[in-house]
Amino acid sequence: MKKLLIIDGNAYIHRAYHALPSLFTSNNEQVNAVYGFVRFLFKIKDNFYPDFIVVCFDYPSKNFRHKMFEDYKKNRKPLDDGLISQMSIAKEAVMALNIAQLEVKGYEADDLIATVIHNNKKKSDMQIFIVTADKDILQLIEDESVFVWNDSKNIMYDTSRVEEKYGVKPKQLTDLFALMGDVADNIPGINGIGRIRAVKLIRKFGSLENILQSVNFIKGNLNKLIKDGKNKAILSKKLMELNKQVPLDCRLEQFKTRDLNVNSIIPFFEKYEFKSFLKKHFLKENKF
Numbered sequence: 001m002k003k004l005l006i007i008d009g010n011a012y013i014h015r016a017y018h019a020l021p022s023l024f025t026s027n028n029e030q031v032n033a034v035y036g037f038v039r040f041l042f043k044i045k046d047n048f049y050p051d052f053i054v055v056c057f058d059y060p061s062k063n064f065r066h067k068m069f070e071d072y073k074k075n076r077k078p079l080d081d082g083l084i085s086q087m088s089i090a091k092e093a094v095m096a097l098n099i100a101q102l103e104v105k106g107y108e109a110d111d112l113i114a115t116v117i118h119n120n121k122k123k124s125d126m127q128i129f130i131v132t133a134d135k136d137i138l139q140l141i142e143d144e145s146v147f148v149w150n151d152s153k154n155i156m157y158d159t160s161r162v163e164e165k166y167g168v169k170p171k172q173l174t175d176l177f178a179l180m181g182d183v184a185d186n187i188p189g190i191n192g193i194g195r196i197r198a199v200k201l202i203r204k205f206g207s208l209e210n211i212l213q214s215v216n217f218i219k220g221n222l223n224k225l226i227k228d229g230k231n232k233a234i235l236s237k238k239l240m241e242l243n244k245q246v247p248l249d250c251r252l253e254q255f256k257t258r259d260l261n262v263n264s265i266i267p268f269f270e271k272y273e274f275k276s277f278l279k280k281h282f283l284k285e286n287k288f
Helices: 009-019 032-048 064-068 081-096 109-120 135-140 159-166 170-180 195-205 208-213 220-228 230-240 262-271 275-281
Strands: 002-008 052-056 100-102 126-131 146-150 155-157
Touching: 002 009, 002 032, 002 109, 009 032, 009 081, 009 109, 032 081, 032 275, 052 109, 064 230, 081 100, 081 262, 109 126, 109 135, 135 146, 135 170, 155 159, 159 170, 170 195, 170 208, 170 230, 195 208, 208 230, 220 230, 262 275
Parallel strands: 002 052, 002 126, 052 100, 126 146
Antiparallel strands: 146 155
C-alpha cells in the first residue's frame, strides 16, 4: 500500500526553534530552526519511506477565519524575530531537499492538509499520514486510511486513539471544541461548559446542531448556558472546521517522493554551513 506523508511545516519549524540552542552562520545568520527542521525531515524519511510527500505552510498573514472572528488567535504571542527570519530559509530547505510544498494566501496549513486529503483519500491503495502535534488536524481521521503522527509524543492517532483521548469520535471534535472553546486559538465556546460537560452532551446528542435543536429537553442551568452561548458555539464550530476546498493543485503525482538533487542540496548545506549534514548524507549515495 502506498503512503502519502503530509507535514505541518510551521509546527516543526516552531518546535525546532524553541528546542535547539541558537545557531548562527559565520555571517551571523540564525539557522537553529532550519537545522532542526532539516534534521526532522531526514528523520521522517527514515521512519516512513513515503511514496508521496508534501510540506504545508501557513500563509504569513491573517486568513479567512479572522474575517469571521477578528480576535481569532489574538492571545498568541508575536513570533520572535529570530524565528521569522528563518521561515523563508526553511522553505528554501524544502525546495533544496526536492520535496513538494504548499502555501496559499488566506489559508492555514491545516486547510491545505484537509484539501489534499479530501482530493486523494478515496484511492483504495493509499494510506495517508499527517505529521503534526496540532489537535485540530485530528478531525480529519475519518476512517482507517488516515493517521496523525505526533512526533514529539511518539503517538500514532487513529479513530480509536482519538476517541480514547477525547471521549468523542474524530468527526465530533469540532462539536466538542465549539462547546468548550479552545484557549490556544482564542475560540470562545460556551461560557461555563468545560470538557466533561461537553463530552457528555456530544455523546448524548451527537452534534452541536442536535444539542441546539434539543435544548428544551436539557434542564437547569445548562439549558440557560446553551441558549445564552448559542451564537458563540455556532461561530466556534465554523472556526474549528477545516476548509477542504482550498484552491490549489493537489494532484498526487506532484507530491511523488524524489531523489535528492546534489546540485541543489549541497549548495544549500554549504550556504548555511550545515557541515554535519554534508558529512552524513554525502559520503555515500543517498535518496530521499
